[in-house]
Structures are given as C-alpha cells and as structure tokens.
Amino acid sequence: MRPKDSLPIKELFDTVSPTYDFLNDLFSFGLHRLWKRQFLRWLNPTYGENWADLCCGTGDLSISLAKLLGPNGSVLGIDFSSSQIALAKKRAFKASIQSVSWLEADVLDNQLQSSSFDGVVMAYGLRNLSDPASGLHHMQRLLKPGGRAGVLDFNHTREGSLSSVFQKCYLRKFVVPLASTMGLREEYSYLEESLKSFPTGSLQKDMAISVGFKKASYRLIAGAQMGALLLQA
Numbered sequence: 001m002r003p004k005d006s007l008p009i010k011e012l013f014d015t016v017s018p019t020y021d022f023l024n025d026l027f028s029f030g031l032h033r034l035w036k037r038q039f040l041r042w043l044n045p046t047y048g049e050n051w052a053d054l055c056c057g058t059g060d061l062s063i064s065l066a067k068l069l070g071p072n073g074s075v076l077g078i079d080f081s082s083s084q085i086a087l088a089k090k091r092a093f094k095a096s097i098q099s100v101s102w103l104e105a106d107v108l109d110n111q112l113q114s115s116s117f118d119g120v121v122m123a124y125g126l127r128n129l130s131d132p133a134s135g136l137h138h139m140q141r142l143l144k145p146g147g148r149a150g151v152l153d154f155n156h157t158r159e160g161s162l163s164s165v166f167q168k169c170y171l172r173k174f175v176v177p178l179a180s181t182m183g184l185r186e187e188y189s190y191l192e193e194s195l196k197s198f199p200t201g202s203l204q205k206d207m208a209i210s211v212g213f214k215k216a217s218y219r220l221i222a223g224a225q226m227g228a229l230l231l232q233a
C-alpha cells in the first residue's frame with residue numbers, strides 16, 4: 001500500500017519503465033520469470049479462456065498468459081502508465097502475439113463490464129494501489145462466477161523475522177545502491193517503503209473474502225520472499 005508521501009505512482013513507473021525489465025532480471029537473477037511461471041501454473045489458465053492482467057506494466061505476464069490461452073483465447077492488459085503500456089505493445093509486436101489488447105486506464109476507476117473474464121491476475125500491482133481492498137474488489141467484479149484470480153507480490157513477513165531481515169538487507173545493500181547508479185535511488189527506495197504497510201498473506205486472504213471471493217489461499221515463493229494469493233469467485 002502506498003506510503004502517504006511517496007512519489008506519484010504513475011510518474012514513478014513512467015520513470016523506471018526504460019530499465020524496468022532489465023533491473024528486474026538483474027535484481028532477481030532472472031528468477032522473477034520462474035516465480036511468474038509458477039504463479040500461472042497454480043492458476044491453470046485454459047486454452048480459449050479470456051483473462052485480464054491488471055497493472056500489466058511492460059506486459060510480460062500478459063504475453064505468457066496469451067501463449068497459454070492460445071489464439072482462441074484473449075488477454076486484456078491494463079495499466080495507467082503510458083510508458084509501461086507503450087513497452088508492452090512493443091513486446092507483443094516483437095513476439096507476434098495478436099491475442100493481447102491493451103488499455104491505458106486506472107484499475108480502480110474503469111468502465112470495464114462486470115463478469116467479463118474467466119480469470120484475472122495482478123503481479124506486483126496490489127502493493128502499489130492507493131486502495132488494495134478496492135483493487136481486490138475490482139478483480140472480483142470483473143470475474144465470471146467461478147472464475148479464478150491471483151495476486152503475485154513481495155511477501156510481507158513479521159518484522160525481525162529472518163526473511164524480513166534478509167529482504168530489507170537485500171533491498172538496502174544491493175537493489176537501491178545499484179539503482180542509484182542509474183539515477184533511480186528514490187524510485188527503488190520506494191520498494192521497502194511500500195512493503196511497510198503491505199498486508200501479510202493472511203490479511204490479504206481476509207481482505208479477499210471480505211470483498212466477495214468464495215475461496216482464498218496464499219502460497220510462498222522464493223524462500224518466503226514472494227507470495228501468491230490464489231482466489232476463486
């Protein structure tokens with residue numbers, strides 16, 4: 001959840017967009033691709049289904065989804081950062097993927113019709129929303145009855161736990177100093193700030209049930225550094 005005095009999020013992701021994918025690969029040694037692949041395996045997108053990717057960024061997950069859904073399926077990638085969406089369109093063109101469409105819009109304020117999708121995903125978006133509960137509500141609203149949804153993000157564990165100490169140290173001693181060499185100290189310092197108020201997996205499950213999901217489970221990835229909230233409408 002966004003700290004009160006943080007950078008405006010839309011501008012932040014416009015700023016980081018040119019190096020976003022490169023730094024994600026660098027900082028995670030490419031492992032974020034595996035985390036996303038495992039996330040999608042748990043959600044089991046099926047050939048011919050129609051899915052939405054909220055806070056799609058540069059579209060890597062949208063395109064992975066499109067490949068799993070096949071040419072008769074569809075993906076709608078939504079993001080309010082024009083720079084991120086522009087890069088997503090380029091990525092889809094380069095990958096010759098025609099079954100993804102893109103919408104530059106606020107996931108918390110859009111005119112998308114309810115009960116439109118078989119599945120909805122949100123990767124590394126929930127923590128950046130001004131109102132995470134509203135984000136989960138919109139995920140639930142967009143799903144057909146019985147549809148599946150998933151949220152992939154950092155796992156926020158108890159202060160002082162080994163994984164929390166490791167996460168802070170990794171961000172402070174590796175991620176932020178390296179990002180600073182590219183003039184992105186403030187943008188990547190935001191990461192740790194945003195984690196402070198981010199709901200734990202257990203709270204995310206409670207939040208999901210409170211906005212109307214029927215089932216919610218939470219699974220840890222990458223040695224409890226990341227977490228996947230798996231939902232059914």
Ligand SMILES: C/C(=C\Cc1cc(O)c2ccccc2c1O)CCC[C@H](C)CCC[C@H](C)CCCC(C)C
Binds near residue numbers: 016024028194225
């Ligand atoms: C894809 C990843 C992060 C996306 C992301 C999310 C944000 O909220 C940001 C906010 C501001 C700037 C950038 C981002 C952003 O890129 C996850 C991979 C990148 C992470 C920075 C790597 C962090 C790794 C774990 C803390 C530790 C993993 C240890 C493992 C042994 C590699």
Ligand SMILES: C[S@@+](CC[C@H](N)C(=O)[O-])C[C@H]1O[C@@H](n2cnc3c(N)ncnc32)[C@H](O)[C@@H]1O
Binds near residue numbers: 013056078129
């Ligand atoms: C960390 S990136 C995640 C991108 C992509 N899902 C991934 O896994 O790399 C977060 C994205 O959420 C978008 N975002 C944040 N709040 C949003 C909102 N209210 N509406 C639409 N997009 C939003 C940002 O523009 C940014 O592209």
